[in-house]
Amino acid sequence: MNPVQDDHAARTDRIWTIPNALSALRLVGVAAFLWLVLGPHDDLAAFVVLVASGVTDWLDGYLARRLGQHSALGELLDPVADRLYILAVVVGLALRHVIPWWLAVLLPLRDVLMWALVPVLRTRGYSALPVHFLGKAATFSLLYAFPLLLLSDGDGVLPMLARVLGWSFALWGIVLYWWAGLLYGWQTRQLLRTTPPTRRGRTAELR
Numbered sequence: 001m002n003p004v005q006d007d008h009a010a011r012t013d014r015i016w017t018i019p020n021a022l023s024a025l026r027l028v029g030v031a032a033f034l035w036l037v038l039g040p041h042d043d044l045a046a047f048v049v050l051v052a053s054g055v056t057d058w059l060d061g062y063l064a065r066r067l068g069q070h071s072a073l074g075e076l077l078d079p080v081a082d083r084l085y086i087l088a089v090v091v092g093l094a095l096r097h098v099i100p101w102w103l104a105v106l107l108p109l110r111d112v113l114m115w116a117l118v119p120v121l122r123t124r125g126y127s128a129l130p131v132h133f134l135g136k137a138a139t140f141s142l143l144y145a146f147p148l149l150l151l152s153d154g155d156g157v158l159p160m161l162a163r164v165l166g167w168s169f170a171l172w173g174i175v176l177y178w179w180a181g182l183l184y185g186w187q188t189r190q191l192l193r194t195t196p197p198t199r200r201g202r203t204a205e206l207r
Contacts, residue, residue: 015071015073017064017069017071018060018069019060019063019067019069019071019078020069020071020073020074020077022056022060023077023078023081026057026060026081026085027080027084029049029085030081032049033050033088033089034091037092037093037150038092038096043150047147047150047151050085050089050143050147053081053085053143057078057082082139082143085146086107086111086139086146087107087111089146089150090103090107090108093146093150096153098149098150098153099149103170103174106174107177110177114184117185117188120188120192121188121191123192124192124197124198125195125198129184132183132184134180135176137176138174138176138180139173139177140173141170141172141173141176142169142170142173145167145173146166146170148162148165149162149163149167149170
């Protein structure tokens, strides 16, 4: 193995990096958000947690590229944190009757279907498919929608504006989220047709 390969291996095996610390902080924020929304009903603090999650979601990827701190753990933590936030928010807001239950079921259902593809992909040596821009756009839209929907729980001009903008982002995000899911399904079908079975694993994140 040459020095370049050694350096690459060192990066991918690293655990204690700034991006990983930010992703771990986002995971802690999932529990904090649920407690704030369902316990004291402190919507302002919950809103701050959601905004902080969106900022750190962008920041950990930026720092990973800027500092050269890509890691296998980071590739796992980042999408897991995104999905846990989406699940926590839709369940929390549904229990507060801010959003309907069909929305709380529709988004996690897409993730269940995506995870169901993993055993199929592994027959071709993949653990997941490369990230598609539709998945990133969907996550971006939903991370904007949820804080706005949280602020829409009330009366007045501000909640009304938050409701309109929040549902605009949410509906667009749902369409993109499922569109990306269907695209991953089609790509999996194409992979099965064109790639012979193998035991060699290839790692990529799925959004």
